[in-house]
Every structure is written in structure tokens, then in C-alpha cells.
Amino acid sequence: MATVAERPGAVPEQVRLAERRRRRRRSALRRHGIALLFMSPWIIGFSAFYVYPMAASLYFSFTRYDILSDPVWVGLSNYQFMFTGDGLFWQSVRNTLWIIAFLVPLQVAFGIGSAIVLTRVKRGLSLYRTIFFLPTMVPLVAAALGWLFLLNPAGPINRFLHLFHLPEPLWFYDPHWTKPGLLLLGLWMVGQTMILFLAALLDVPSHLYEAAEIEGAGPWQRFRHVTLPMISPVIFFSVVIGVINGFKYFTEAFVISQSGDQTGLDNPIGYPQDSLRFFTSHLYQQGFEAFHMGYAAALSWILFVVIMACTLVLIRGSRRWVHYQGGFR
């Protein structure tokens, strides 16, 4: 294909350069085309299952919508109701904050503690590690059902407490004891966190411990001034993940409050007495049991904003106490 009108006396070099540029553009186009082709599944999925739903749910949050009829624009009234008229909303916020405030620190502490135990054991390490990790392998539904049975007022754990003449709470039938019961379940499944801390603890350079011992530091001081700073990145990671998961807490609470009743009738969400109504439970009930879709969408955007805000706060705060090996970042 004759592309360049050859000027009389044109330098062949320029012709070659022009050809090369054109070829590169063609191959770049082809490369981009192939990349686009390879990316196409994700592009379609991203647009259809993320971008569009996010925009749509923002729109829905300003409407009243029950699927059967068209959405009706109601402006900010969903948000107004949420903050001023919906007592259950605040109950769900309280419950969610409770679980985050108690479960996250306990899981981190218990994870570090059990990991430390593993670092000190010389024989049978892999056996202990497997045993500690085993509960994490159990599907959440099975674990929740199992603990529902264990914490049954007539069940094994209360029998055990009875032996020691300790008070026997009604656990999942007593609104004040339902969330502590969830704490027990959460601590039982601390294995994943523990494995992370185990790796981090083993990574702490031993010469730091030796130096501290020489300076006369006791075991607790060594822990506070050598161990904790060196594993602080993993602590930070666990805290962030724990907080995010706390905001999304759903399965355990739903399974336990729905399946606990002995009569086989469907319990209301959050039974007993809304003590297990977490934010996501409230959202689920409003959106998919009562079909207040617009309100549920509003709830979900509030959740999103809160999670982002918390993550940002945690990241900002981390600069003060998280120490990265190899210099501060």
C-alpha cells in the first residue's frame, strides 16, 4: 500500500521512520484491543454488578420503593426517619458498636496470647496449631448452630457452670446474655487471626530480645517494648479487618436469633428483644422482609460512609503507633 507520496529527493530515512511510527500505532491498537478483550468479562461485571447498583441504590435511597410498584421520590425523608423516627435503627447501631468494641480487642488479645503460647511450645507445635485452627474451618452456620446448642440453658456449658456453683445465664434466651454468647463463638474462631500473629511473632528478630535482656528488661517489659511494636502492623491489619467485619456482622446473629426457638415458629429478627438486631440484620429485615427497599438503600449508604470514615480514622491514627520494620512509612 503506497502511503507516502515520495517527494522527489525525500530522504529514505524519513520514510522509514514514518512507516515505523505507523506500524507501532497499529500494533499498539491491536495490543489495546486484545487487552480490552481479555478484560471484557470484568468490565461487564464491574459495570453491571458494581457501578450501576451503587448509583441505583443511591437513587433508591431517596425514594419509597417496594418492587411491586415504581419508586416514588421522597427526598430526604428516609434519612430523616432513620435518625429521628426509627428507634430500631439506634438499637441496631448500639448493638453493632457493642460487638465491635468488645469482639475486636478480645480477638486481637486472644489471638496474640494463643500465638505466644504456640511460640513457646517445642514439641507438638504442628498438632497444637492444627487444633487451634480447626474451629476456623467450620462453616459459620454450623458453628453458630453448634454454639446455640452448647449455650442452651440446659446444655453442657451451663452444666459445667453448675458444677462450680456459678450463675447459669440463659444465654441466647436472655437479651443481656445474647451478645456475650456471640463473643464466645467469636473467640472460639480466633484461629485465622492467631496464625497471622504467629507468623508475625516468629518474624521478630531475636537479637532485639537479647539486647533487651542485656539491658535488664523483664518479660513484661520485653513484651511491651520489643514484641508489641514489632507486631504492630499485624495488629493494625487485624483491627481494621475486625472493625470492617464487625460492621458487616450478620450470619451468626441471624442464624442464632432465628433458629433458637424451641417451638419451630419463625422468630422476629434480633430475637430476643432486638438484642441481636445488628445493622445488617436491620437492613435485611427492612429491605427483604418488609420490602422498604428505599429505606434499606439509605441504610446501606450510611453503612458505607461509616465504614469508610472508620477506616480512614484508623489509617490516620495508625501513623502514631504502628511501627514498620525498615523505616517509617
Place this chain on the structure above:
Amino acid sequence: MTRRRPVPPAIRRRRLLLSVANHSVAIALSIAFLVPFVFILATSLMTNEQALSQSLWPHPFRWSNFHDVFTAFPFLRYTLNSFTYAVLATVGVVLSGVPVAYALSRMRWRGRQAAFVLVLSTLMLPPQVTIVPLYVIFVRLHWIGTLKPLIIPLFFGDAFTIFLLRQFFMTIPQELSDAARVDGASELQILLRVIVPLAKPAIAAVALFQFLYSWNDFFNPLLYAGNNPDSWTLAVALTQLTTLSRGVLWNLQMAGALLFTLPVIILFFFAQKVFVQGVTLTGVKG
């Protein structure tokens, strides 16, 4: 090598005491972690009256409970649904994840970095933000009450899979791709003949992760298939046994829960090596 000094008895005693103390704590913790399993297993072997009573040990062992679970409820159907979901979901994320990860890691094109950031951002999104409109979409498609909403979106990419595969692909030396290119291979051929065979451990890891995630998944099957008992997966069905049997049957519920857990534990033991590789893969060449 100098002769080691004999350890004074006082220090030896102290070390022994410490070791005993450590092992005691480890054993105590192990008991705490294992006891729930023991009780759940014990209950699954009891009759219903025994389970409701105060007895702690089954008398006799009713192994037939594990069979009764299948006759009292359509347990086989639920298992099949879980299995279908898990297998097809795994196929979907692998089929869609491999080309996307390849484009993000081994091809140079404008916008690649931005696309990767977008992929990662979907990992951080709470699912609640998108479920309402997604549910509406699936209602309009008449997919509610089936397993389709669970499976089909996964054929359009899954961020976790793409992320893990991309990290792994980036560790494969460029020279291998370049050599194939010089030989005249197209990108697709490079992907299929060079990269995929080398990436088998990573692909196995993501397949395992997705299978386990789908098998254990409760929220999504509840949301999209919860209204149709024929489409229930094991996770959903187990929580509905109480309603189905009009009263709680602890022994069968525990037996069902154990059966539900069994494939996971088996997979875990067989695939421990793949697990560890999968966990360390994300730390490679960040």
C-alpha cells in the same frame, strides 16, 4: 568446638517448670477449642429425647442419625445445591479471572494501573450497598429463587481471584513471554501455553478459596434463593430445620451441621500445601 558448660540444676529446674507451664496452657487451650466439637459430635449420636435431656453422653450411639438426616429432610437436594453452587462458582471465577489477571499483569496498556485500583476497590465495598438494586435486577430477570444470581455474576470476574492471580503472574519472568512472542505466538497462545501451566499452584489456590467460600456462604443463598426451598443450599437449609420439623431436633441438627462441615475439613487436610502457598502468594512481589 568448646565443651559446653554443665547447666546448673537450678536453671534446669526452672526451664523444666517453664516448659511444663507452657505445655499446660497449650493443652488447656486445646481442650477449650476441642470440647465444642466433642459435644456436637456426641449430640449428633443421641436420640432426640437424650439430646433434650441433661445427659452428656449418648447411650447407645445412634450412627443412624447421619442416615436419618437424609430421610427426614431433602438433605440430598440441599447438598446437591451447595455442590452445584460451589463447583460452578469456582469454574466461573477461574475462567474469568485468568484472562483479566493476565491483562493486568503481563500486558502493557494505558489505564492498566487505574483498572487494577478499581478491581481492588470492589474488595473493600460492603455488599449491602449493592444488594438492593441487584435484588431488583434479579427479580426482573426471574432469577430469584434459583441459584443463578449466585453463580452467573462470578463468570464476570471476582476481585479476590483476580488480585491473587495477578500477583502470581507478575512473578513469572518476562523472558518466557518474550521468547514466545519472538516465536510468533499470539497473546492468547502465550496465556494458554506458557502462563497457565506455570500458574497451576495459584489457580489451584484460588479455586480452593472460592469453593470453600461458596460452600460456606450463607448470606447470598439466603437472599436470592431463600424463598424457594428447592433451591436451598446446605447453609440455609440447616437453619430452617427447626421450622421444617416443627420443633427443634438437636440431634439431627448437629448431625447435619457435622455433615456440612465434613467436606471442608477433608479438603483442608488434603490441600494444606495449597493453602499455605495461596496465603503466601499475596505477599509475593506486592
